[in-house]
Each structure stands twice: as C-alpha cells, then as structure tokens.
Amino acid sequence: MHTFDPVNFRGQFEFFLQNPGWVYLDNAATMHKPRAVVSAVNDFYQRSNSNVHRGAHNLSQHATRLFEQARDDIAAFINAKERQQIIFCSGATAALNQIAYGLMHTVLQPGDRVLITALEHHANIVPWHLHCVRFGVQLDVVPLTNDYQVDQTAFAQLLEKKPKVVSFSHVSNVLGHVQPVAEMVQLAKNAGAITVIDGAQGIVHEKLDVQALDADFYVWSSHKLYGPTGTGVLYGKTALLEQLTPIYGGGEMISEVQFSHSLFNILPFRLEAGTPDIAGVIGMAAAVNWLQKFNIDEIKEYKAMLLKQFFSGLSQIPGLDILSSPVHNAGIVTLNVQGEHPADVAELLSQQAVAVRGGQHCAMPLFNQLKLAGAVRFSFAPYNTEADVATSLHALTQAVEILTA
Amino acid sequence: MTLDQLLADTRPALSQIYAEDLPELSQAKDWQSKYRILMLLGRKLPPIPEKMKQPSLLVKGCESRAWLMHYYNQHQDQHFFVLDSEARIVKGLMAIMLCLVNGMSNTELKKFELEHAFDKLNLKPYLSQSRGSGLNAMMASIKDCCR
Numbered sequence: 001m002h003t004f005d006p007v008n009f010r011g012q013f014e015f016f017l018q019n020p021g022w023v024y025l026d027n028a029a030t031m032h033k034p035r036a037v038v039s040a041v042n043d044f045y046q047r048s049n050s051n052v053h054r055g056a057h058n059l060s061q062h063a064t065r066l067f068e069q070a071r072d073d074i075a076a077f078i079n080a081k082e083r084q085q086i087i088f089c090s091g092a093t094a095a096l097n098q099i100a101y102g103l104m105h106t107v108l109q110p111g112d113r114v115l116i117t118a119l120e121h122h123a124n125i126v127p128w129h130l131h132c133v134r135f136g137v138q139l140d141v142v143p144l145t146n147d148y149q150v151d152q153t154a155f156a157q158l159l160e161k162k163p164k165v166v167s168f169s170h171v172s173n174v175l176g177h178v179q180p181v182a183e184m185v186q187l188a189k190n191a192g193a194i195t196v197i198d199g200a201q202g203i204v205h206e207k208l209d210v211q212a213l214d215a216d217f218y219v220w221s222s223h224k225l226y227g228p229t230g231t232g233v234l235y236g237k238t239a240l241l242e243q244l245t246p247i248y249g250g251g252e253m254i255s256e257v258q259f260s261h262s263l264f265n266i267l268p269f270r271l272e273a274g275t276p277d278i279a280g281v282i283g284m285a286a287a288v289n290w291l292q293k294f295n296i297d298e299i300k301e302y303k304a305m306l307l308k309q310f311f312s313g314l315s316q317i318p319g320l321d322i323l324s325s326p327v328h329n330a331g332i333v334t335l336n337v338q339g340e341h342p343a344d345v346a347e348l349l350s351q352q353a354v355a356v357r358g359g360q361h362c363a364m365p366l367f368n369q370l371k372l373a374g375a376v377r378f379s380f381a382p383y384n385t386e387a388d389v390a391t392s393l394h395a396l397t398q399a400v401e402i403l404t405a
Numbered sequence: 406m407t408l409d410q411l412l413a414d415t416r417p418a419l420s421q422i423y424a425e426d427l428p429e430l431s432q433a434k435d436w437q438s439k440y441r442i443l444m445l446l447g448r449k450l451p452p453i454p455e456k457m458k459q460p461s462l463l464v465k466g467c468e469s470r471a472w473l474m475h476y477y478n479q480h481q482d483q484h485f486f487v488l489d490s491e492a493r494i495v496k497g498l499m500a501i502m503l504c505l506v507n508g509m510s511n512t513e514l515k516k517f518e519l520e521h522a523f524d525k526l527n528l529k530p531y532l533s534q535s536r537g538s539g540l541n542a543m544m545a546s547i548k549d550c551c552r
C-alpha cells in the first residue's frame with residue numbers, strides 16, 4: 001500500500017493535466033477518473049469486446065470472466081459475504097427504483113409505512129412515491145434539527161410507528177453531514193424494519209464493511225467513486241434480493257420463457273435484465289482496485305485538512321450563511337451569500353474557473369424546509385490541493401465583492 | 406401597480422440600457438466590470454411586484470425563477486414585455502435580450518435569433534451554457550407570445 005502523497009495522487013488524473021486552469025469542486029456531482037479506470041475501459045473495447053454470458057466462443061468467455069471478476073472485486077471491496085449479492089445496475093437511482101418497485105406487494109402492502117429523512121436526494125424520495133405511495137404506502141419523514149442534522153429523537157419516535165422499510169443516505173449530498181449509519185441501522189432493525197442505505201455520497205468517504213454494518217441494502221453510483229458513469233451497485237442480503245420483483249424483464253434474467261409466463265433466473269442474473277454496461281462495470285472494478293492501493297484513513301485525513309482550511313478561510317469572508325457543519329463532514333460545504341441568489345454566486349465562481357454547483361441539488365423538499373431558493377455547494381476530493389482551497393476562497397471573496405458592491 | 410404601469414416604466418429603462426449600457430458593456434475590459442454592468446442592468450428594469458408574480462407567469466426551465474408578462478398592441482402590431490428574475494446576473498442578461506425584442510412586430514419576433522443578435526453586439530460569450538439555459542427558456546417563452 002502507498003502512503004498517501006497528494007501530488008502523486010493528483011498526478012493519476014489526466015483531466016488535471018489537460019485542464020490545469022480549473023479548480024474542480026463539484027465532486028459530489030461526479031468525480032474525475034484516474035488513468036487506471038480510463039485504460040481499463042479502453043482496453044476492454046480494444047482487446048476484449050464481446051457480449052457476456054452468451055455465446056460459447058472464447059471471446060465471450062473472456063469478457064464474461066472479466067465481468068464476473070469485477071463482481072468478485074466489488075464484493076471484496078465492501079466485504080460482501082457472497083458474490084451474488086452484488087447486482088450491477090446503472091447507478092444509485094436505478095438501484096433505489098429497483099428496491100422500491102421490488103418490495104411493493106412482496107414485502108410492502110398498502111397501509112404499510114416507509115421512513116425516510118428530510119435531507120434525502122430525489123432518488124430516495126421519488127421511487128417511493130412512484131412505486132409504493134401510489135399503492136397506499138405511507139411515507140414518513142424524519143425532520144432535521146436546527147443545525148441541519150437528522151433529528152435522532154424524532155427518528156426513534158417515528159420507528160415506533162413500525163415502518164416496514166427505513167431508507168436514508170449515508171452522507172447528505174447537500175450538506176455533507178455523515179449520518180450515524182451504524183446506530184441508525186441498529187435502531188431500525190430493532191424496530192423490525194428493512195434498512196436501505198443510499199451510499200451515493202458515503203461510499204467514497206469511508207471504508208464500507210457491509211457485514212459489520214448489517215444493513216439490508218446499500219447502493220451507490222460508480223461515477224462518484226472514481227469510476228465510469230452509467231454503472232452502479234445494488235448490494236442486498238440474499239434473502240431479500242430473492243424477494244425483489246425485477247423491475248426489468250428481458251434477456252439474461254430468466255431461466256425459461258413461454259408465451260404464457262416466464263421463470264426467473266437465479267441471483268444475480270434475475271435482477272440484471274439485458275446486456276449490462278460491461279465496459280463500465282470493468283471500469284468500476286478498476287476504480288476500486290486502484291483506490292485500495294491507497295490508505296483510506298490517510299485520504300480521509302488529507303480531505304479533513306483541506307476542509308478545515310476551507311472553513312477557516314470562510315470565517316474571514318463577511319456576509320456568508322454557511323449551512324454545513326465542519327464536524328462529521330464528508331467534504332461538502334454548502335453556503336449562501338446573504339441576500340444573493342446561489343445562481344449568481346455560482347456564475348461568478350465559474351467565471352473564475354472554480355467549478356461548484358448552485359441550486360437545489362436534487363433535494364427540493366430539504367430546501368423548502370430551509371426556506372431557501374438553493375445554495376452553493378463546494379465539494380472536495382483528495383485530488384484537490386491546498387492551492388485549490390486558496391483559489392476558491394479568493395474567488396468567493398471576489399464574488400461577494402462584486403455582488404455587494 | 407398594473408401591467409400598463411410596468412410596461413410604461415420598462416420602456417424608458419430599456420432605451421437607456423440600449424443607448425448607454427450596451428456600448429459600455431461591449432467595451433468593458435475585465436470580467437469584474439462586465440458583471441458589475443450586467444447587475445446594474447438588472448437593477449434598471451422595474452421589478453414585478455411580489456403580488457403580481459402569479460405561478461402562470463413563471464418561465465419553466467430556468468435554474469432560478471423568472472417571470473414574464475406580455476402585452477400585444479394589435480393595432481400597431483407590436484409586442485411588449487415585462488420580466489423579472491430572482492437571480493441578478495440572469496436578470497441583467499434578460500434585460501439585454503428585452504432591449505432587442507421589445508416593441509417588435511409579430512413577424513420580426515418570429516424571425517429573431519438571440520445568438521445572432523448577441524453576436525452582433527459582441528456579447529456572445531455571455532450565452533455560455535449555464536447562462537444559456539435560463540435565457541433560452543425566457544426566449545422560448547417570449548416567442549410563444551407570437552400569434
């Protein structure tokens with residue numbers, strides 16, 4: 001294992017060589033990909049391209065081996081007990097839709113309750129509406145405390161209503177706050193609920209051991225973990241995966257098809273209809289294999305150091321409303337310039353080659369609660385530098401000056 | 406406040422922007438001055454009072470909320486508009502757009518090309534993607550007012 005060297009780490013990303021002028025602080029939207037990932041995808045297309053699980057020819061067998069090796073690598077990465085617990089899909093959104101759809105009428109019946117929190121991404125709200133609430137499932141929402149943390153007292157109280165499913169994010173994509181996932185999972189399990197964790201922002205932040213965490217489902221998107229877009233993982237406990245009704249029907253997922261009915265294949269295939277994103281999955285595995293060469297605790301420390309510098313710089317800029325808390329923060333700082341629209345702030349930062357996101361970050365219900373039109377989000381990754389921190393602080397100071405002149 | 410009053414207040418603001426601010430904007434040296442001018446433009450357009458901002462006036466497809474009101478003078482075949490946005494830079498850009506289209510006839514408005522017009526004024530760099538999305542949505546709503 002390498003000790004973490006920020007210069008060496010950043011050097012693994014061709015993007016920054018090609019775009020030296022940009023300060024990229026939109027990592028919560030998507031991350032850059034190291035050369036190891038880009039070349040894994042390229043290599044697949046150039047040397048091994050073939051469809052998987054079909055055809056007896058050697059090429060297809062080779063592609064299938066690479067693809068299934070990726071499943072093993074991902075299973076090892078999160079310490080899953082069995083390889084079939086790794087279901088490949090197009091990302092967190094697809095996984096949450098599969099779970100919500102798949103549980104309805106098998107585990108969830110009209111009148112049952114599902115519990116989410118007030119800071120969920122639309123991907124962990126809309127699927128419950130679409131696949132469950134309209135069939136009579138009741139959605140309860142854990143409110144936030146005044147400092148924008150999930151209200152743990154209210155969480156415990158809402159668990160008394162005996163929700164069948166509790167679904168929440170590991171890390172808030174808006175605020176960066178890390179939830180006490182292990183505790184919340186235990187509480188939910190004690191209340192008899194199935195637990196679903198939206199790990200889209202969490203997987204990159206800390207080492208995940210699904211057996212230790214003991215959540216029933218954990219999902220994420222590869223593109224927020226140094227991997228390609230369009231791929232992701234639905235991890236689940238085997239017994240529950242078997243109860244999910246497949247959201248897609250098609251090739252691969254069946255063992256027998258007649259015109260009157262079809263019999264479903266075994267896991268993981270029954271939840272992977274159609275030709276998967278083979279190159280994407282191989283790239284996703286390349287990303288986690290590459291990442292594991294670095295010490296995750298050192299990465300975490302380095303990111304925390306950048307965050308501390310950023311917060312300390314922010315305290316020197318007058319007129320800011322900072323929504324994110326520096327404690328238990330995965331590297332996301334969301335703020336507003338008092339009295340100014342976030343779109344204006346983001347625009348002025350973009351003009352200075354600082355890439356951030358302004359808006360509601362796919363969390364409209366959260367912003368309605370905060371009574372804000374939106375906010376500007378700075379999200380850090382370990383390839384960011386101390387110079388990035390300084391430049392973005394300078395750019396924000398300039399933006400404030402122009403806006404309040 | 407009525408639509409008539411808003412229209413009446415908007416017209417002189419637009420003439421002033423056209424005559425004084427656009428030339429200054431196209432000659433501004435650094436980006437800071439450009440944005441200062443843009444925000445000033447936004448401030449020159451009379452705001453639509455909160456009470457009048459009916460949901461039906463919202464322009465869909467903007468990152469920030471924007472509102473559009475329209476009046477068509479049939480006798481003279483002229484379209485007149487009032488607009489507002491909660492984001493100041495966007496409002497400044499919309500003010501420029503409005504300078505160019507306010508008072509146009511039905512045929513002129515149908516033919517109007519925002520990109521071409523901005524290009525002629527050396528303002529095309531302002532039509533970059535993020536800004537473009539709000540502006541294009543506003544342009545589409547303005548064009549929808551054609552008969």
Ligand SMILES: Cc1ncc(COP(=O)(O)O)c(C=O)c1O
Pocket residue numbers: 028029090091092093094121123124169171172173198200201221362
């Ligand atoms: C917390 C959270 N959940 C879900 C998603 C959806 O991810 P994707 O769009 O990759 O499916 C995101 C992406 O922004 C997110 O931040």
